[in-house]
Amino acid sequence: MVTLRDIAKEAGVTAATVSYVLNGSGKVSEATRERVLKIAKEKGYRSNVLARSLRNNKSNLIGVIVEDVQAKMTPKIIDGINAAAEEKGYQILLSNLRLMSKIDAQFSHISAYQEDIDHAVHTLAGMQVDGIIYVGMHDRCIPHVLGGIECPLVYCYCYTQGEGSSVGYDNTDVMYRLTRMFLEQGHRSFGIIAGRSDSEPSMKRLRGIQKAMDEAGIRIDEKMIRFGDWQYEKAREIAVEMLSGKDRPTAIIALNDEMAVGVRDAAMELQIRIPEDLSVSGFDFSDAVQFVTPHITTVQPQLSRMGQRAMELILNKIENAEQENITVVLPSKIIDGDSVSGPSV
Amino acid sequence: MVTLRDIAKEAGVTAATVSYVLNGSGKVSEATRERVLKIAKEKGYRSNVLARSLRNNKSNLIGVIVEDVQAKMTPKIIDGINAAAEEKGYQILLSNLRLMSKIDAQFSHISAYQEDIDHAVHTLAGMQVDGIIYVGMHDRCIPHVLGGIECPLVYCYCYTQGEGSSVGYDNTDVMYRLTRMFLEQGHRSFGIIAGRSDSEPSMKRLRGIQKAMDEAGIRIDEKMIRFGDWQYEKAREIAVEMLSGKDRPTAIIALNDEMAVGVRDAAMELQIRIPEDLSVSGFDFSDAVQFVTPHITTVQPQLSRMGQRAMELILNKIENAEQENITVVLPSKIIDGDSVSGPSV
DNA sequence: ATGAAAGCGCTAACAT
C-alpha cells in the first residue's frame, strides 16, 4: 500500500506537504506541487479514507437501514439515496433487516424486531457513520429506532410518532386527484377495492377518495367498498362479484396494481371491455401494470425522489446540528394508461 | 464519544487492559474484567471500528458494486450477500452504477462505462474494503473490472473472460430439464419465444431446449422459434401468430415471465384454455407470473443463494491470498404452476 | 495480571 510518507520520501518533502498538495490547502510551491502530484500518480496513490476519517472524526459514511431490500419500493429508494450520496461524496453502508421473511404478513409487529434494529444501529454507530436513514418496507408509523444513540436520523417511507424527520408521499391527496379525474370523466357509480383495513396507506387513500366523492355529492354503496389483501386473486374474486350484480359500477378503483390486474382479468373473463365498459385504476406503477394490456392507469409515488430527499435531510442535519425535524411529503404522479375513459352509459 | 481510555480511567486501569478484556485476549483478573465490562456497559461504550480497522489493516468491509439496484435480480442477490456478510461479521459498502438509466437497451456497450466502474473501484479501494463483489444486471461476459488494483474480486450474475472467480446459474441445464418435462408430458409440437438474439442467456437457454429436442428426435419448425424483446407486448403478438395458424403448437416455451404472460393473454383472447389446450412456461419467477392465474410454470434461479456464494468466495480469497479463481454454477429450480399439462390432442 | 510505548495513515496548528 502506498502511503503519504512514501510519496513524501520520494519527493523529498514531508508528509504534511503532500497532504497540503492533495487537499489543496494552499501554500505549496508550484514546483513541489507538480512533483508530488506526478509521483502520487505514478505510484497509484490512493488516500486511506479510514485514516482520514479517524483523524477528522468524520467518516462521510451514511448508514442505510432497510427493512427489506426485497420489498418492492426499497431498491428505488436506495437508488435515490445513492444518487444524492454520490453527488455529495458520501458512501452508503447498507444494513438489511430482512423483515419480510421474518414477519410475513404481520406488518405491525415490528417491535419484536427491535433487537435487530438496535443491533443494526449499534453496528453502524460503531462504524462512525455520520447519519442514518431508515427505510421502511411499508409506509406506516413505527416505534423510535434510535435507542439512546446520538446520531442524525431520517425516516424514509415510514415515520415515527412526534420525533424524527421523515420523507413520505401524498397518499390521500393523490387519490383525491385521481378520483376527481374519474368524476370529471363522468363516472358516478364506483367500486373500490382497498387493501387490508389495518393498513395505513389503505385508509389514507380511501380518505382521499371519500373526500372527492363527498365534494361531488356521491355516496358509494357500502357493498361497493371492499377490503382485499393487496393481492391479485382476492381482488379478482371481489371484482367478479361487483361486476356480476345488476348495478354494476362503471369504474373500479383498486388501491394497488396487483389488484387492478385482478379486476382487469375478472372483466376479461366476463367479456367486459376495458375501458369501454369499465374503467380501472391501480396504484404503485409496478411491473404488474407496465407489462399488461391495456396499460392500466395508476399512481406512481416518486420513490427515487424520496430517497434523494432523505439524503438531503440527513446532510442538513449533519451540517447543522440544531436542524429541527421536518416532515417532507412528496407529490405522486398519476400515470395515464388506457384503462380509463368516460362511462359508456 | 466514549473511548477505551475513558473506560480505562474510570476503572483505574490502562487502555491496554480494557482492550484485553474486550477482545478476550486472556490474562485479565476476573475482578478487573467484570469491573471494566460493567463500566463499559454503563457508559454505552462502542468500539470505534474505524480505528480498529486502521490499526489492524483489516476493515471487515466488502464493497458491492451493482450495475443497477433497480435491475430485477439485484435486490435478491444483495439480500444473499447481506445474509452471508452479517453472519461473518462483515459490512456492505454499496456502490450503484445506475447503468440502466444510462445505457437503456445497449447492454453490450458497458465499456463506455469503464470510467464509472473504475471510479467505483478506486473509491472502494480507498475505503480499504477487504474485497469487492461485482453484481451484473444481466448474466453475461463483461470486461475486467479491476484496473490494476490489487483486491480480491468475485463476479456475480456475470463473469469475465478467463480471469476472476464468478457465480452464475445453469441457464442451459435447467432449460434442458424443463423441456424434458414438456416432452414427458407428451408434447411434440412447440413454439419457442426467445429473448433478443444478442443476449447470452437467451442463446444458452435455447441450447438447453435444443439438446432435449434433439435427444427426443424432434425438429421444431423454424417459424416456431421466434425472437422477442423480453417484453409482454411483442410476445403477445408472436403468440397470436403462432396460435392462429393451422398447426398450432400444444406448448409454448417463453424464455422469460413477461413474455409468458403475453402468451397467456394471447391465448385468453383466442379462447384457448391454459393448460387444457395450451401449455406455457416462463423463466425468472418474477412478479409478472406470481400474481396471475393460472400460475405459470417457470424457472427460478437461486439469486439469493448466488449472493451468498459470492460472499463465501470472496471470504475465501480474503483469508487465503493464493486461492485460485473458481466458477460456481448454481442449479435453478423449476416452479410448477398450473400452466402445463399433457396435450389434449 | 497489568502497564508503557509505539504506530496504523492521516491532518492541522504551530513553528520556521
Add this chain to the structure above:
DNA sequence: ATGTTAGCGCTTTCAT
C-alpha cells in the same frame, strides 16, 4: 513554502 509535532482510538509487543 515547508517542516515539526501531536494525536484521532485502537492493538500489541515487550517489560514489569
